[in-house]
Structure formats: structure tokens, C-alpha cells
Amino acid sequence: MLFRLNFVQPSARxxxxxxxxxxxxxxxxxxKHGNYKTRVLAADALGKTGYTSSIPVLFEAMNDKIxxxxxxxxxxLELIGCDDELVSTIIQKRFxxxxxxxxNDKKREANKGKKHKIYRWERASxxxxxxVKEQLKRPIR
Known part of the structure; x- marks a missing residue:
């Protein structure tokens, strides 16, 4: 019997x-329905069990926001070892x-503190x- 994970999240144990x-x-x-920590643990556990029936669920989890x-x-999916060529291609592209x-995240972090000198165009305004500022400095006649 399955219980609703909205009320109780299962522990790692x-x-x-x-x-x-x-x-x-x-x-x-x-x-499918757990919080992100539960989903990570469940995906790892499904990989270790090795059942090929869970491949569609793992494919859905591949597109998770987290x-x-x-x-x-x-x-x-890699632990299950799908022999299908399509599955192996998708896994490789995703990796x-x-x-x-x-x-890209490492490059962004490395360049985060650097100041870039950007040439600014002179504007008419x-x-x-x-x-006008110079005219205001002159004495009024």
C-alpha cells in the first residue's frame, strides 16, 4: 500500500x-512525488536495484528542474546498463x-570579481x- 508523500517524506533509512x-x-x-532529497535517494536506489521496468520513470526524472x-x-540509468542505442546516446548527451x-559555472565564478573596462560612448545629454553646469558656475550679470 502506497502512502501520500505530501504528509510524510520517507527517510534515507x-x-x-x-x-x-x-x-x-x-x-x-x-x-515522482517526493521532495528533491527524496527524489535523489530514490533514483540512486532504483539504479542499485537494476530493474529495467523503472527506466521510463528514470527518463522522466532526467528532465527534473533540480x-x-x-x-x-x-x-x-547507467547502473542499470541499458543495451538500447537510443538510451545510451541520450545518457551521453545529457552527461x-x-x-x-x-x-560555464566555473568560468562565471572565476570572472565574477573582475572589473571590465567598457568603453562608454559620449552622450549628447x-x-x-x-x-549647463559650467554656465551655472559663472556669475550672473
């Missing part, structure tokens, strides 16, 4: 128990995407403002 007892249905439910969940789903994203 519970998920490990489901993994050892091969409760794939509960793990799939936790992967990056750690999608990486856990990719790792689980390349994650690698590129991490590299700036010139006119300076001219």
Missing part, C-alpha cells in the same frame, strides 16, 4: 529498506550537457548637462 526489499513501486512513487535529481537519474554547464 526507509528508502534503503525499500531498495533491499525490492519495493520498486514505492521507489518509483517516491521519485540538477542533482537529473544527475542521479542519469547515474541510475555532456551537465559537464558543459559546470564548466551628458555634454549638454556639463555645459
Amino acid at each position: 526507509t528508502i534503503r529498506l525499500w531498495m533491499y526489499t525490492d519495493d520498486v513501486e514505492k521507489l518509483e512513487y517516491a521519485l 540538477q542533482s535529481v537529473s544527475i542521479a537519474a542519469l547515474n541510475a 555532456n550537457w551537465v559537464k558543459e554547464k559546470r564548466e 551628458k555634454k549638454s548637462f556639463d555645459r
Whole structure:
């Protein structure tokens, strides 16, 4: 019997128990409806159980908003070892995407503190403002 995860989130110990007892249905439910920590643990557990029936659920988890969940789903698919060429191609492309994203994040962090000298065009309004300011400094006749 499945319970609603909206009220109670299973702990890591519970998920490990489901993994050892091969409760794939509960793990799939936790992967679909749990919070992000539960989804990561459930994806890892599904990968370790190795059931090919959970591949569609892991494919759905690959497109999760949380990056750690999608990486856990990719790792689980790799552990299951799908012999399908399409599955292996999708996994490889997704890993390349994650690698590129991490590299871009590192570049952004490295350039975060640097100041860039950007050439600013002189605007007409700036010139006119300076001219008015100079006129105001002159004494009035």
C-alpha cells in the first residue's frame, strides 16, 4: 500500500529498506512525488536495484528542474546498463550537457570579481548637462 508523500517524506533509512526489499513501486512513487532529497535517494536506489521496468520513470526524472535529481537519474540509468542505442546516446548527451554547464559555472565564478573596462560612448545629454553646469558656475550679470 502506497502512502501520500505530501504528509510524510520517507527517510534515507526507509528508502534503503525499500531498495533491499525490492519495493520498486514505492521507489518509483517516491521519485515522482517526493521532495528533491527524496527524489535523489530514490533514483540512486532504483539504479542499485537494476530493474529495467523503472527506466521510463528514470527518463522522466532526467528532465527534473533540480540538477542533482537529473544527475542521479542519469547515474541510475547507467547502473542499470541499458543495451538500447537510443538510451545510451541520450545518457551521453545529457552527461555532456551537465559537464558543459559546470564548466560555464566555473568560468562565471572565476570572472565574477573582475572589473571590465567598457568603453562608454559620449552622450549628447551628458555634454549638454556639463555645459549647463559650467554656465551655472559663472556669475550672473
